[in-house]
Amino acid sequence: MSFPWANEYKPSHPFMKWMDEKLPLPRLVYNSVGGGYPVPRNLNYFWNFGFLALICLTIQIVTGIVMAMHYAANTAVAFDTIEHTVRDVNWGWLFRYAHANGASAFFVVIYIHIFRGFYYGSYKAPREMVWLLGVVIFLLMMATAFMGYVLPWGQMSFWGAKVITGLFGAIPLVGEPLQQWLLGGFAPDNAALNRFFSLHYLLPFVIVGVVVLHIWALHIPGSSNPTGVEVKTESDTVPFYPYYIAKDGWAVGAFAFLFAAAVFFFPNSLGHPDNYIPANPMSTPAHIVPEWYFWPFYAILRAFTQDFFFIPAKLMGVLAMFGAILVWFFLPWLDKSPVRSGSYRPTYKKFFWFGLIPAMAVLFYCGGAPAAEPYVMFSQIAALYYFAHFLIILPIVSAIEKPLPLPYSITEAVLGKDDGAELAPTA
Amino acid sequence: MAEEDGVRRRDFINIAAVSAAGVAGVGVVVPLVSQMSASADVLAASSTEVDISAIQPGQAIKAVFRKQPVFVRNLTPEEIKEANKVDVSSLRDPETLAERTKEGKENWLITMGVCTHLGCVPLGAGEGENKGEFGGYFCPCHGSSYDTAARIRKGPAPKNLEVPEYEFTSDTVVKIG
Numbered sequence: 001m002s003f004p005w006a007n008e009y010k011p012s013h014p015f016m017k018w019m020d021e022k023l024p025l026p027r028l029v030y031n032s033v034g035g036g037y038p039v040p041r042n043l044n045y046f047w048n049f050g051f052l053a054l055i056c057l058t059i060q061i062v063t064g065i066v067m068a069m070h071y072a073a074n075t076a077v078a079f080d081t082i083e084h085t086v087r088d089v090n091w092g093w094l095f096r097y098a099h100a101n102g103a104s105a106f107f108v109v110i111y112i113h114i115f116r117g118f119y120y121g122s123y124k125a126p127r128e129m130v131w132l133l134g135v136v137i138f139l140l141m142m143a144t145a146f147m148g149y150v151l152p153w154g155q156m157s158f159w160g161a162k163v164i165t166g167l168f169g170a171i172p173l174v175g176e177p178l179q180q181w182l183l184g185g186f187a188p189d190n191a192a193l194n195r196f197f198s199l200h201y202l203l204p205f206v207i208v209g210v211v212v213l214h215i216w217a218l219h220i221p222g223s224s225n226p227t228g229v230e231v232k233t234e235s236d237t238v239p240f241y242p243y244y245i246a247k248d249g250w251a252v253g254a255f256a257f258l259f260a261a262a263v264f265f266f267p268n269s270l271g272h273p274d275n276y277i278p279a280n281p282m283s284t285p286a287h288i289v290p291e292w293y294f295w296p297f298y299a300i301l302r303a304f305t306q307d308f309f310f311i312p313a314k315l316m317g318v319l320a321m322f323g324a325i326l327v328w329f330f331l332p333w334l335d336k337s338p339v340r341s342g343s344y345r346p347t348y349k350k351f352f353w354f355g356l357i358p359a360m361a362v363l364f365y366c367g368g369a370p371a372a373e374p375y376v377m378f379s380q381i382a383a384l385y386y387f388a389h390f391l392i393i394l395p396i397v398s399a400i401e402k403p404l405p406l407p408y409s410i411t412e413a414v415l416g417k418d419d420g421a422e423l424a425p426t427a
Numbered sequence: 428m429a430e431e432d433g434v435r436r437r438d439f440i441n442i443a444a445v446s447a448a449g450v451a452g453v454g455v456v457v458p459l460v461s462q463m464s465a466s467a468d469v470l471a472a473s474s475t476e477v478d479i480s481a482i483q484p485g486q487a488i489k490a491v492f493r494k495q496p497v498f499v500r501n502l503t504p505e506e507i508k509e510a511n512k513v514d515v516s517s518l519r520d521p522e523t524l525a526e527r528t529k530e531g532k533e534n535w536l537i538t539m540g541v542c543t544h545l546g547c548v549p550l551g552a553g554e555g556e557n558k559g560e561f562g563g564y565f566c567p568c569h570g571s572s573y574d575t576a577a578r579i580r581k582g583p584a585p586k587n588l589e590v591p592e593y594e595f596t597s598d599t600v601v602k603i604g
Contacts, residue, residue, distance in 0.1 A: 159547065180464070184463055185466075185493075186494060191465070281491075281494055314583055315585075317583070371569040
């Protein structure tokens with residue numbers, strides 16, 4: 001699964017030799033994230049975000065386990081236990097704010113990671129499975145984050161739970177029974193809070209499992225790189241340790257600096273003040289918004305205001321919202337261009353920077369804005385472009401575009417020349 | 428087991444064992460799925476009695492039914508007239524006011540206070556709240572407007588506000604559920 005020139009694991013200490021015979025775990029680590037994993041030498045900073053995502057997942061699990069030690073999933077006391085954690089528990093404020101902002105940090109990192117994939121064509125063969133597993137991780141993250149936001153049982157928690165479970169009520173025939181089954185009642189209450197807590201604790205470990213598969217699938221072809229040209233020879237790679245461990249370490253330092261600034265100085269700036277009001281099933285806040293990381297998809301949900309033939313507007317919105325992510329599963333086959341990197345695809349590059357990115361920005365902004373004009377119209381236009389980008393523009397562009405000449409190899413891209421190129425018949 | 432028909436004793440045991448395991452697997456899934464449905468105490472708390480004696484025409488109250496708000500509204504004659512004026516066939520969810528109220532008690536409009544879009548509580552029952560452009564209820568979440576019969580007139584909600592099962596146990600008490 002690795003390149004033939006990969007360094008071999010050679011334990012020298014007798015204990016490590018003994019260990020290697022009984023359980024070759026150190027060998028696995030060495031070959032996965034150590035000196036035994038050759039990585040393209042030309043990775044830019046966008047390639048740090050996979051490692052950062054792993055750091056975020058670790059932060060969430062560690063701070064989350066601490067939060068669970070002080071939390072009680074009962075509607076009578078849930079809100080108070082969070083306040084108790086922040087005010088009375090030693091360092092409780094640190095864990096609470098690290099956990100809440102950690103979720104936001106995780107999504108910042110993961111969105112950059114995903115859009116890196118979009119731009120550099122990381123989803124293309126031979127890495128389709130890496131991409132598919134990544135989309136699964138993203139869906140699991142969204143479910144986990146949603147249920148976590150319900151746990152403090154504030155106004156936004158309650159009404160978020162009601163609106164999101166209400167989405168399932170839009171499904172014809174089975175919708176209402178399904179919604180009641182999910183909630184264990186007619187509206188969010190103790191039963192729902194308890195099961196959300198249970199699943200919120202479970203899903204991160206499911207994510208860990210899928211992350212292992214994601215990395216396993218990645219390490220079969222090896223990492224992609226900004227040129228999109230596959231590794232040819234040893235001179236195209238450097239070992240993961242020490243080179244990329246050091247570079248990822250630098251990224252972790254930069255990330256920690258920003259993360260600490262948010263936790264210590266702006267811990268509530270991404271939250272919503274209404275969530276400091278205990279849940280009240282009798283009164284809806286004037287302006288319900290989900291957490292910022294759901295805004296683009298929430299805008300798509302609200303963009304459908306008219307019935308579409310026989311499909312009611314509400315169901316259309318729900319289908320479109322889920323479809324907006326499910327379309328990513330088909331990306332490796334929608335984009336037919338053999339050239340991976342957007343850097344060598346002039347037309348695709350334009351649609352990426354002047355189409356997809358602005359459309360996402362508009363959806364992001366409108367998802368956090370009130371459900372009124374002109375935001376609804378802007379969301380409609382942006383949602384239309386979003387789907388057209390993946391379903392129409394990408395297949396057409398990848399068929400007619402003339403890509404720029406690719407470098408012969410990664411080495412040539414980095415050094416300007418590759419001795420191997422002169423021996424090869426054509427590039 | 429007869430050798431000549433090609434089924435050996437082992438094949439039979441194999442199929443029988445796998446089938447039994449399959450049935451047992453389904454049997455295990457049933458309680459696992461069912462435990463998530465509404466429990467007996469949640470279902471038991473599913474009726475509510477409301478005293479309506481103090482509600483003047485033009486006023487409404489919010490009661491709690493199945494942990495959700497229910498609007499009990501005493502319609503004014505103008506509001507009834509306005510609701511009956513509408514061409515029913517033009518509505519998204521066609522229903523007359525008479526179909527949504529009890530005979531002889533057409534001024535008592537009793538509906539769930541749950542928007543049929545995504546479940547927010549519409550405004551309009553409380554004193555001074557925004558009743559929307561059709562004079563009934565207005566949902567602040569996504570802008571659905573309901574008329575004086577709580578029928579959907581504008582916005583994303585697909586259906587009229589739901590009328591729960593209820594009966595007048597006396598002239599001043601309504602039992603919902």
